Amino acid sequence: MSSYKRWVIYVASAFLVLAAALTGQSQMYFMAAILLCLPVVSYTLGMLALRDLEFSRDTPGSGWDGDTVEFQLVVKSRSRTARLCLEAQDHLPEWLQPEEDASILFSAPPKATTYVPYRVRLGKRGAYKLEWVTVTAQDPLGIFAFSKRIPTESEFLVYPVPEAIPDIVLTGAERYGFRDLPVAAVRGSGIDPDGVREYTPGDPLRRVHWKSTARTGKLSVIEYEESRAVNVVLVLDRFRESNVGRGKETTFEYLIRMAASLAQSAVRQGASVRLVSDGMSSGESAGRGNEHLYAVLGGLARAEADDEERLSATVINRAGLLAPGTTMVVLTSGLDSDLPNTLSHYTTNGAQVVVIYADPRSFDPSAAAPGREAQRMLIQGLFGARTAPFLLSHNPERQLRPEAIEDVRLLQ
Numbered sequence: 001m002s003s004y005k006r007w008v009i010y011v012a013s014a015f016l017v018l019a020a021a022l023t024g025q026s027q028m029y030f031m032a033a034i035l036l037c038l039p040v041v042s043y044t045l046g047m048l049a050l051r052d053l054e055f056s057r058d059t060p061g062s063g064w065d066g067d068t069v070e071f072q073l074v075v076k077s078r079s080r081t082a083r084l085c086l087e088a089q090d091h092l093p094e095w096l097q098p099e100e101d102a103s104i105l106f107s108a109p110p111k112a113t114t115y116v117p118y119r120v121r122l123g124k125r126g127a128y129k130l131e132w133v134t135v136t137a138q139d140p141l142g143i144f145a146f147s148k149r150i151p152t153e154s155e156f157l158v159y160p161v162p163e164a165i166p167d168i169v170l171t172g173a174e175r176y177g178f179r180d181l182p183v184a185a186v187r188g189s190g191i192d193p194d195g196v197r198e199y200t201p202g203d204p205l206r207r208v209h210w211k212s213t214a215r216t217g218k219l220s221v222i223e224y225e226e227s228r229a230v231n232v233v234l235v236l237d238r239f240r241e242s243n244v245g246r247g248k249e250t251t252f253e254y255l256i257r258m259a260a261s262l263a264q265s266a267v268r269q270g271a272s273v274r275l276v277s278d279g280m281s282s283g284e285s286a287g288r289g290n291e292h293l294y295a296v297l298g299g300l301a302r303a304e305a306d307d308e309e310r311l312s313a314t315v316i317n318r319a320g321l322l323a324p325g326t327t328m329v330v331l332t333s334g335l336d337s338d339l340p341n342t343l344s345h346y347t348t349n350g351a352q353v354v355v356i357y358a359d360p361r362s363f364d365p366s367a368a369a370p371g372r373e374a375q376r377m378l379i380q381g382l383f384g385a386r387t388a389p390f391l392l393s394h395n396p397e398r399q400l401r402p403e404a405i406e407d408v409r410l411l412q
Contacts, residue, residue, distance in 0.1 A: 005143050009035055039143055046139025046146050049086070052079040053108060055135060055150040057090070058115070062157040062298075065125040068099060073116040073133065075108045083108040087136040088116070095124035096156070103136075124248050125160040125256065127302040129153070159297045160256050162264035165400050196220050201289035203270065231286065231326040232266045234259050234296075235276045235315055236303060242334030243305035244360035245394070251333035251358040252305040254392055258356055258400055259331055260300050267293045275299045276319045278307075312338035316345065324350025330387075333358035335374055340381030353387040356402055362393040379405055 013032040020028030058072040073088050088104040099119040106116040136147045196212045199219035212220035236259055243252040259275070266273050267288065274286040275296045284299060307314070311332055322328060328351050330343065343353050357379070361372075382389045390402040 005141060006039065009039060038141065042139035042141040043144050046137055046144050049083055049137035049139075050135060050146060050148050053077055053083060053135075055088075055133060055152065057130060057133060057152040057154065059130070059154065059156055061155075062159060063122045064159050065122060065161050068119050068121050070117050071120050073104060073106070073118070075106065075114040075116065077108045077110060077112055077114070079108075080110050082110050083137065085138055087138075089134045089136075090118070090120075090130075091132055091134065092120065092130070093126075093128045095122070095126060095158075096128055097121045097123060122158045125158045125253075125301050128156045128158065130156055157298060157301050159294075159301050160260040162260045162297070163257060163400055165258070165261045165265065165402070196222055201291070231272045231274070231323060232262070233274045233276060233286075233319060233322060233326060233328045234262060235311070235319055235328060235330045236300075237311040237330070237332035237334055237336075238277065238303060238305050238307040239310050239332075239334050239336075240305055240307060242332065242336075242360070244333065245363035249363060249394065249398075250305075251360055251363055254358050254363075254394065254400070255331040255333065255356065256300050256303060258358075258392060258402070259329075260297055261400060262329055263293060263296045263300075276315070277303050310334060310336045310338070312336050312342040315342055319346075322346055322349070322351045326351045328353045330355045331358070332356070333360050335378060337378065337381070340378070340385040340387070343382070343387050344385040347386040353385070355382055355387050355389045356392055357389055357405075358392045359394075362395075 013035045016028045016032035016035065020026065020032070054076040056074045056076075058074050060069055063069040071090065073090070075086075077083065084107045086106055086108060088106065090098065090104070092098065097120065099121055104116055104118050106114065108114055131151065131153055133150045133152050134147055135150055136145055138145050196209045197220065199208070199221050203221045207221045209220045209222050236255065238252075243250055245251055245253070263273050263275070267290065270288065272286045272288050273292065273296055275284050277284065277299055287295065311330070311334060315330075319328070328343075328346055330339075330353065332339070332355065343355070347353050359375075379389050389405045391405050392400065392402050395401065
């Protein structure tokens with residue numbers, strides 16, 4: 001269209017010059033000159049359209065996988081004149097997509113701040129770097145377009161969504177002798193009082209110490225001895241070569257969802273939860289309550305399958321020593337033959353170890369997945385290390401269905 005408009009102006013100017021030459025009307029030369037000047041004037045106005053404008057992006061900072069959130073383009077004008085017919089395009093990462101494919105159209109009133117909303121679909125959990133927005137202005141005639149890339153760097157965090165998971169992880173563990181698997185127990189649930197502490201989200205209201213609450217003005221609860229305290233450690237295998245599948249349908253993504261679901265279940269029941277991943281997240285220190293749950297989910301959002309070492313080579317350094325009675329949940333999809341021997345260090349010291357094994361063959365049968373015999377040997381080794389293995393397979397409904405492995409023949 002812009003090329004068409006330019007040709008119309010050029011042809012009209014040529015026609016006026018020709019008419020002036022044939023008729024001797026000199027004023028037609030001036031008319032042709034004015035017509036030819038219009039694109040130059042329009043170009044100058046368009047070039048100045050983005051001056052005295054400041055742009056930034058406002059986001060909620062975080063959201064949940066699968067949700068749609070509202071972003072805002074913030075336009076601050078220092079100009080005395082309105083800037084009309086502006087266009088913006090946000091260059092978002094792959095899994096963050098605008099709800100509408102069309103560019104964002106807006107105008108900037110003089111001496112004012114304008115908020116231009118647009119909605120974004122969150123396609124996959126992760127920590128995304130938002131880098132720039134391109135703003136385009138056109139000249140009054142619509143012939144020329146002037147674009148400017150605006151740096152708007154920020155981070156947007158997409159949390160994995162905790163899901164309701166069956167109690168098979170707990171009941172299945174009982175089949176291996178772990179009848180007191182402390183994922184469902186409550187912190188300090190012994191019978192001997194050990195003092196009074198400040199209330200934290202998740203504490204049972206029946207344990208509120210009303211005298212201390214009235215004296216201090218802060219809600220306090222009775223603390224019992226820690227002989228039966230709950231400590232859950234989630235160990236995530238980030239070994240690069242273990243991840244099988246594409247997009248959201250990968251072993252690693254299923255393990256992330258499983259870890260998020262287990263963390264929520266444990267926190268709701270008052271357990272202390274700790275995530276062992278890359279050592280960089282605040283969720284990697286033990287804690288309780290909803291605030292700590294968000295720290296764990298943030299660590300899971302940032303986690304990537306980019307480790308060059310197998311889990312057996314890193315888990316002891318990252319998890320450290322665990323107190324007897326601690327429940328360690330290992331989430332892996334790798335064929336790590338040394339893992340059973342490594343985990344036996346924890347089971348012999350009184351920790352209870354549950355292994356969630358995401359079966360790579362169910363995610364991509366054509367991939368270079370481990371053979372069934374090698375998988376059976378791994379599971380047999382986990383039995384020997386006195387761990388409780390569970391099988392997590394891909395399914396069309398994308399549901400988390402961990403199955404307790406009572407016999408290696410379950411791996412068909």
